[in-house]
Amino acid sequence: MKRITFSIGGVHPQDAKFAKDRPIEDLPLPKTLFVSMAQHLGAPAKPVVAVGDHVLTGQVIAEPGGFISAFVHSPATGTVKSIAPRADLAGRPVPHIEIEVDAEEQWAPGIDTTPDLITAIPEDRQMMLDRIKACGVVGLGGATFPTHVKLNPAPGSPAAEALLINGSECEPFLTSDYRLMLESPREIIVGAAIMQKILGGPRCYICIEDNKPEAIRVMRATLAELGYGNMVVQPLMKKYPQGGEKQLTQAVMRREVGSGALPISVGAVVQNVTTAFAVYEAVQKNKPLLTNILTITGDCLPVEAQHNYRFRIGMPFSYIVSYAGGIPEKAAKIVSGGPMMGRAIANLEASTVKGSSAILYLSESTTARWTETACIRCGRCSEACPMGLEPFLLNRLYKAGLTDELEKNAVQDCIECGCCLYSCPAGIPLLDNVRQAKLQVMGIMRARAAAAKAAAEAAAAKAAETPKQ
Amino acid sequence: MSSTLVWTIVILAGLGLALALLLYLVAQKFKVWEDPRVEKVEAELPGANCGGCGYAGCHDFAVTSCAASDLSKHYCPVGGDPVMQKVAAILGYEVEKKAPMVAVLRCNGSCEVRPRTNTFQGAQSCRHKAWLYAGDTGCAFGCLGCGDCVQECKFGALSMDPVTGLPVVDESKCTACGACVKACPRQLIELRAKGPRGIREYVACRNTDRGPVARKACSNACIGCGLCLKACEHDAITVENNLAYIDFTKCKLCRKCEAACPTGAIHGVNFPKPLVK
């Protein structure tokens, strides 16, 4: 098959998938779990339990706080000790439910906890969507967008022509998706088939970068074994950020998603392999999203100490870190996620959330930001930008406070992938500034849209009044 | 030779005259009528174009004030009352007197009292840092120390103190234009009445954490203990969300709150004598 990838920009960081041969292990439960109410994109969830309540594993403990929001379930059996703000990994207070874990685990009724594979896909589309929503499934590729919303495009949007199952795992170091593809390929493919059915049967591509030949082989073999139609494994040439929705859509479908639009506008829906797994568990097993897989890795961690863990949501990072043997001496920065888009952990006591994918230890020499020197106009940042932006220019415009120019130069299209800062030979903190510029411009655009909407409504109200006079 | 010289002078002079005439005619044709008072008002204004008044520079202030029916929406914080009196005289309006204001930093978490809990790297910008996380100390409310306010100040009234890591306001240069207030992502700068002879009293903290948490992060933090509230005889202090606030319109500068404060979060400045506890 032709080797494909996205066409604009991108960088080739070192692979660093050191933990790729470490099988997934289950982490034992700690004494206490802290479940965050803000684990997904959109409004925080609202707790529906009270302090002192006894909860079962998989029981709903919080319900969506808006249209774009998600259910949260108890990841363990135990007693609610407190519902209070607790610092997240950035040190900011977020409401958490504290659960003291019982010695004995008891699952909530109606959940199938057997390991049996169910390949027959239900016919009822609405039932499947309801289950995905009720099980609190969110996109596990990084953005944690509620999956039921994404699988149920707003009326009027084009029909889905392609379902892209994202197994590219383009972030260096991370191996959780890879391990899941090796260890649970059947569940992923059934999950993909379920989403395919919900979307009305578009062609399904399971997209895997060619630095993971084993995953490609296993997924192909499993696909042949299960025999779902209209589904292929699509190898991709390794390049970061392949896993970005817009990049993956362009790589596979050769269509570009417009500025501010979603992939569905060109007929594509992108879902991560881990999300496909969660969808399988939700629909076929009625099992809520309680676990995810997390890689413990880093450049200063010996390979023997690297692991892929299946963790329960709400386990504090500090618990996982000490279970895995503590922080390596040389670590200068601890990151939740990959080195390109992960978030630096300022508070190790913070608890894991649905979208946590790695604990990454980086040494001083790898991670320290360089001293900023003058821009030499080499153009490497614009070459690297997968959105075709000119970060050096945006940086300059931001410093001059020219928001109109920033908008003209499409700063709002930035996907914050980090390629610009990664490739700048002068060590200029391009993304730090471009992101602030983007937030500023998006604020202005939103205010303008709101004002235009208000004006239109006022005009409509006036027009409605006029004939009466 | 001489005729060449003469011709050169004649041609150049003629050209100059013709072009001058053209420029004059064009200027006449495209002349825009402007209220003659605008120029006079603008002449009185400081000309800093800081935008502290809420208008896009001094010219815009002059134009809008001439068009307005009174001066209720126009006040130049930089020029203060003297300038506003002159503007009012030109326009024939009344103007309300306002107490002179000054920018005050409501954080006193200097490096030595507020230990670092992590090392920040990246763009030296408070806005970026505030977006990124709670900050490199245990206090999620205090000064981030990257000096966005200093950069925004057009009057050179702010500077970073390298010892404390906090910005310092130069009262003699501060015009209370409010640019720093907008620049601070943590809303730490407040415009307060300058006070008689510059004497004023304020709570230099915005930490709303519970007392023990706040104190652990910064030994100068307001812990919301309420001792100042009890000490105040003028009903000028309120304590909300574990944080005290002094209303400068009610404060009589008696310094009793300052004496009562166990952490030193209340600051009195420009008092002639040091506080006796």
Place this chain on the structure above:
Amino acid sequence: MAESYIVSGNPHWHSPVSTRRLMLDVIIALCPAVIVSFLYYGWGEILVMAESILFCVLLEWAITKFMLKKASTIGDLSAVVTGILLAMNLPCSIPWWIVLIGAVIAIGVAKMSFGGIGQNIFNPAITGRVFLLISFPAQMTTWPVPVGFISVPDGFTGATLLEQVKLLGAREADMLVNLQTLFANIGGSAGELSAIALLAGWLYLVIRKVIKPWITLTIFATVAGIAAIFHGINPELYTGALFNLAAGGLILGACFMATDYVTSPMTTWGGVVYGFGIGFIVMMIRYFGSYPEGMSFAILLMNMAVPLINRAFHQKKYGRK
């Protein structure tokens, strides 16, 4: 956390390519040509090179420290590159004080007065060379008799290939280009001497992805194209494509000076326009101008157009027209 870990925005690591690394690559790429000229002219060449580098680096250090009062920027090695490029444009018999004047113009005027690296409009080394060429035409075009370790083609000393055009006529001059002259030219500065050594260096830069090949290739194509047309019309008057490619500072200019990041366009298509402009101007000067060589002027003229070119050509943006 007890210990103080670093917190920053993403990304959390960096590609190993730094400004210093890029400049080091350029220095490495220039080495073959320097070695050939050493073999040709002997220690005199090394002396000029050393003087030039020393003056450039010292000047940059002094200006940042005493005039701009900023942190010194000599660590990025860009002053070394300017020094080498300047020396490659000078005859090795040139007195040291002319080298110093060249360095003052290159670093002091062309680079630091604009604010240092990244801010300059004109390529510093070329600005220095052009200033010297206009101020000291005799010293700048007097080529010493080679004293080095390579045997000199009989009968030709002291004149560059391009000067031979005026001496011998176009047809005779064309005949001078052969394998030997491509390796070590019959005369000229270090930068004009060896086409093969310079191209090897350029190839190194392209393979290391330090520069994109498009600007250089466009210049070559334009020069070759224009020369082919004119040569086809009248071979007695106009020299041919190969001669024009090999002669003078064209290869040095096209490979190392026109591709300077700071003073060249950022986009590929911008680079093509820029390269075409240089190729066109250099051929017009060579055929119709009073100077035998026009590469420096061509690059300086096109440097001026770079801000406009950058404005006209932008990266293709994703999802936008």
